[in-house]
């Protein structure tokens with residue numbers, strides 16, 4: 439009997455050489471949060487993003503955002519502006535610092551932070567003597583945000599930008615790689631991301647000094663002494679040499695992974711073009727998305743659910759777009775500047791299976807389910 443296998447939204451896809459790097463770590467006994475793979479992975483990422491950037495690989499993307507906030511001096515009582523349309527990990531580190539999030543809605547061209555609302559929010563907060571300490575902007579689903587506009591506003595008011603590039607490694611904005619567009623950036627290598635180390639992240643900073651500070655804090659903040667001496671609160675946030683070995687292997691296939699995900703997007707777009715109630719997010723001129731997840735926007739909640747449930751019936755995983763932070767029970771009480779863009783996307787949008795390891799057979803199976811939905 440033929441049994442159908444479950445199709446996941448986005449599953450890990452190893453390239454082949456990851457195990458060599460991991461085996462080497464075993465052979466040389468570098469089973470620790472330091473070693474040649476850690477340095478090698480950092481060098482690989484630096485080569486990809488450009489030598490003016492400095493990289494510290496950490497235990498997760500979330501830890502990397504937390505570290506960026508700490509390096510920027512965000513502390514208890516400070517306000518931090520954060521894109522509302524995102525995964526909660528963009529905002530949670532604000533809470534770790536005892537700071538207060540203020541959420542900013544998206545614009546329809548990129549689904550990312552609206553530059554217009556950002557400036558309105560900054561002016562409002564400055565008027566109330568609450569000048570924001572940082573801005574967290576997100577390249578959601580791999581689509582770059584309008585970095586020139588966001589950076590110009592940030593510079594005008596002298597507020598640093600943390601670039602949440604967790605979903606956008608391999609994306610480009612006006613020829614520059616995402617992760618290297620703002621004051622500080624972060625990447626994620628969680629199991630569902632475009633490349634994965636099982637779990638992990640990277641902090642991208644503008645100088646070696648910042649990197650050294652991040653590594654110091656991430657390895658328990660040990661002062662220079664023969665015994666254990668501490669004059670700051672430390673964290674255990676460093677990436678291990680085993681995990682970094684997986685990352686070195688994954689770096690070899692990053693470009694292939696982007697190509698495969700972009701191909702998924704083109705397949706869905708071409709084969710669903712006859713439906714006037716299904717829209718795709720196009721790349722504005724000069725934007726290059728890694729198409730981490732292919733997302734559609736339908737005409738209603740009901741249409742979205744029709745598609746999601748039909749796929750589920752066939753053991754195919756799809757998922758509504760991110761629920762905006764300003765609508766989340768944990769965050770809804772915080773100030774937000776909204777325009778209904780993200781709420782609308784949440785109600786009508788769906789992420790389709792998008793792994794770089796989907797076969798043509800899988801894609802056809804997904805498509806046929808959608809084509810068979812009555813009255814779509």
Ligand SMILES: *Cc1c(COP(=O)(O)O)cnc(C)c1O
Nearest residue numbers: 498499500525527528604626628
């Ligand atoms: C995955 C993700 C993160 C967090 O990364 P982890 O490595 O899972 O901690 C942060 N922001 C966004 C937008 C993400 O998608």
